[in-house]
Amino acid sequence: MAEKAYGLLINYEFCTGCGTCEMACSVEHDIPIGRYGIQMATIGPWQIDKKNWQLDTVPIPTDECDLCAKRVEKGKKPTCVKHCQSLCMEYGPVDELTAKLAGATTKHVLFVPKAGTAAKQ
16 A cells, blocks of 8 residues: 655745744754755735735745655654744645635645655654
8 A cells, every 4th residue: 555645835825924834844954054955935916906016925845845844754843833833734634625725715835745754753
């Protein structure tokens, strides 16, 4: 039987762009300046109407993200999920996260690391 794949579901609609996830990841994994496990990225700006523009800052997991394999193996949540101030990140089985996406009415992204890089549960 195949092992369950786990992923990270991020609700961009509720992310405040505070960067706590990025900072917590860097500290947890002792990542040097200029490299990231999860990185804040600016999307936009785009014009909403004649007077208003939209600009978002959102977290994007990088190739270095293993969903905190060592933490997860100890039964803990990935550090970005633990420290997210807006509670917009969720860790779990990909099939369950995909089911949540199906009924989503806001902007989400589902991150699934490369095979063999994430924690085993």
